[in-house]
Amino acid sequence: MERGKNMESLPIDLILEIFTRLPSKSVARFRTLSKHWASTLRSRDFKKLFLARSSARPRLLFAVERYQHNEWIFFSSPQRYEKSLPLDYHTKVSGDVSSFVCSYASGLIYIPFVRIIEKDTPLICNPITGMYEGYEVRKYSKSHGFLGFDPIDEQFKVLDQNSILTIGSGEVNWRTKKVSCDRFRLFDRCSAAGICINGVLYYLAITYGLRSFVIVRFDVRSEEFNITDAACFNDHLEHPSGLSLVNSNGKLGVVNCNFADAGGRRTVELCMSVLEDVETQEWVKYVYTLPQNEVLESCEFKVAGVAAATGDFVLCMKYTCKPYFVFYFNPEKNTLQSVEIHGFGAKLESVEDRGEVYAFVDHVEDLSVSDALQLKSSISHIKTLCACCKKVVQRDNIEEEV
Structure with a gap:
């Protein structure tokens, strides 16, 4: 029996349905079989079908930074309640990776600074497939930027203050956007807090002089800027990294966690302010006291985001360890569930080699996004310059090293 003829006898709808059940890595490999398969698996119908199925099974994406080893390592797990x-x-x-936090938008990661063969470059990568693209460094930058995505034109852009880098358009240089708002010149980005919601990029900044928080809003498609007062968070001016930006039903939410005392026992208090109206700059505050949990009350953790399907706050432990837990808090039901996550590996789970975890909720694999970028090659084949012997090193056995 000839395999080609056997496959061609199957209805195209059934073939597409079979392929939607595969990981994006497998789909990418099948595209190389022939022009026919490349055309079929790049069709608009297949991309829509794949995205719909991927959206029904969202994942948690974990970006682990081991700055002492100059590397970012990417993992994912199902986003659901189970014991483990x-x-x-x-x-x-790998390489000389900066300590600037990576930025996430619509399935892709932006790393502001990587040194590859003595060349400094910002990197856009698909953490699942390992495909990447390097770009020119913006000189004299203090913030190193955020990644935003316009879902209408399926266009990614990096914003670094008022400089913009358009991804996948053939442009290789940063361009400066004239900003009419005088207030824009009076502040600087203060932390890693940034998020893209429905084509609008938000990040936290502090004004000069009389220090106060503001939210910078950047429309990725129109490239228009707006400033929203956020003085209600000024209690965190000394420690802005304690604030997390989340997507709360399509609106911007700013979350911080406090520890309170309940009958002599430490409890976790979750505070979220939602930007209900951009025009009137109205913030609405919600405060939740989480059910008691011995692990959560005794560890360092971060707010990863709010799960779109369930409305759960997703909290993750700050550092890789064993055991490692993710927590789901449902504010309507007032329930807190913990899920043990396995698989970081012995090195990452040791105290000496542990990494800092940045988690992103509702990660889905959008094939149209990876196509639009035309990323060049696998990150596992990046060549770096050894700091000791100055020889070129190629790291192929990535999984063994982790």
Whole structure:
């Protein structure tokens, strides 16, 4: 029996349905079989079908930074309640990696600074497939930027203050956007807090002089800027990293966690302010006291985001360890569930080699996004310059090293 003829006898709808059940890595490999398969698996119908199925099974994406080893390592796990769940290892970026936090938008990661063969470059990568693209460094930058995505034109842009880098358009240089708002010149980005919601990029900044928080709003498609007062968070001016930006039903939410005392026992208090009206700059505050949990009350943790399907706050432990937990808090039901995550590996789970975890909720694999970028090659084949012997090193056995 000839395999080609056997496959061609199957209805095209059934073939597409079979392929939607595969990981994006497998789909990418099948595209190389022939022009026919490349055309079929790049069709608009297949991309829509794949995205719909991927959206029904969202994942948690974990970006682990081991700055002492100059590397970012990417994993993911199912985003659901179970007593324990496995991690899938995806890829690793090695080299002289900066301590600037990576930025996430619509399935892709932006790393502001990587040194590859003595060349400094910002990197855009698909953490699942390992495909990447390097760009020119913006000189004299203090913030190193955020990644935003316009879902209408399917266009990614990096914003670094008022400089913009358009991804996948053939442009290779940063361009400066004239900003009519005088207030824009009076502040600087203060922390890693940034998020893209429905084509609008938000990040936290502090004004000069009389220090106060503001939210910078950047429309990725129109490239228009707006400033929103956020003085209600000024209690966190000394420690802005304690604030997390989340997507709350399509609106911007700013979250911080406090520890309170309940009958002599430490409890976790979750405070979220939602920007209900951009025009009137109205913030509405919600405060939740989480059910008691011995692990959560005794560890360092971060707010990863709010799950779109359930409305759960997702909290993750700050550092890789064993055991490692993710927590789901449902404010309507007042329930807190913990899920043990396995698979970081012995090195990452040791105290000496542990990494800092940045988690992103509702990660889905959008094939149209990866196509639009035309990323060049796998990160596992990046060549770096050894700091000791100055020889070129190629890291192929990535999974063994993790």
